[in-house]
Amino acid sequence: MAHPSKPNPWLFFFVFSISNAILSYFPFSILFKGWVLFLGIALPSAVYFIPKNEPGPFQEIDQVDDGFPFRIHPAVWVGLVSISLLIRFSRLFQFYLWPTGDESLHGFLALSLLQHWDWQFFYTVGEHPPLLIWLLALSFRIFNSPFWALWILPFIFSALVLPTGYLVARNFYPKTVSTLFVFLLAFSFWPLYFGRFCQQGLFIPFWELSAFLILANWVKDSKKNKNPIWPLLLGAWSGLGTLTFTSWFVVLLLLACFILFLQVKKRIFKAPWFWWALLISMGPFILSAFQEGYGHHLMDSSNLGELFPQSHQVITHLSYLTCLFWGPLDR
Secondary structure: OOOOOOOOHHHHHHHHHHHHHHHHHOOOOHHHHHHHHHHHHHHHHHHHHOOOOOOOOOOOOOOOOOOOOOOOOHHHHHHHHHHHHHHHHOOOOOOOOOOOHHHHHHHHHHHHHHHOOOOOOOEOOOOEOOHHHHHHHHHHHHOOOHHHHHHHHHHHHHHHHHHHHHHHHHOOOOHHHHHHHHHHHHHOHHHHHHHHOOOHHHHHHHHHHHHHHHHHHHHHHOOOOOOOHHHHHHHHHHHHHHHOOOOHHHHHHHHHHHHHHHHHOOOOOOHHHHHHHHHHHOHHHHHHHHHHOOOHHHHHHOOOOOOOOHHHHHHHHHHHHHOOOOOOOOO
């Protein structure tokens, strides 16, 4: 039986899906789409997700009162998982006739490491961190086909997002919402699409969800024996995220602010272990930034640079959000 303070999750899912379809596929006016965004997405999300006399984040979630109107047979779950993996793997090496420009560049950089390994940290004019190049070098050594070597990594990390996402959601929400979350991860456009490109961004969803999972275990463990393993692990994992992609710093900043908030509220213990592990694991990035130089690309692309006018940058920044759901503002 569903919780009386919450609307039916399937009604929420229906309204949310219809509203997103209208915003994505129908050429209505900006004013009309604004009302759809407010009434169909923002308002239902606020009503459904704001806690009302229920366990808060990181607290014990009711395993029985999950809102499902019926039980789903385990065979159905196995089938859905198999389909989600099959979709990701289907035509993985024939989906494109040839790698994109960035993918080809990353491949050539990785091939050069097979001939002569060096510990260069930043690559290309974009000053990309090295993890993708290093893993590609290993992949090229394992696989004979360059296409297998190039596109197997996006498949692996796209698939790892599914179980990680479900485990994270179960620390915050009941089974209904967690199942809906992993269902969207399995079959939505963007979670599928990023698994087709071998670029640095392929690491971020898995790395971010893993950090949230470690954080949830840390908060729950703080109520028991105050073991330092979780803050150490989270600090190391967060710091090593600097090897993935430039955008990781946005996640790292928000994560650090949230941990500082929990530390002040005494919701977590052994926080110094996190900060020390974070500083040590960021050592390679900090050292390389001094040795090789860093920040030129970010400065040129930011509001402080002169490559783009301010109006263009505002539209571009907003489009980073809107393109995830309904398309860019500047077409």
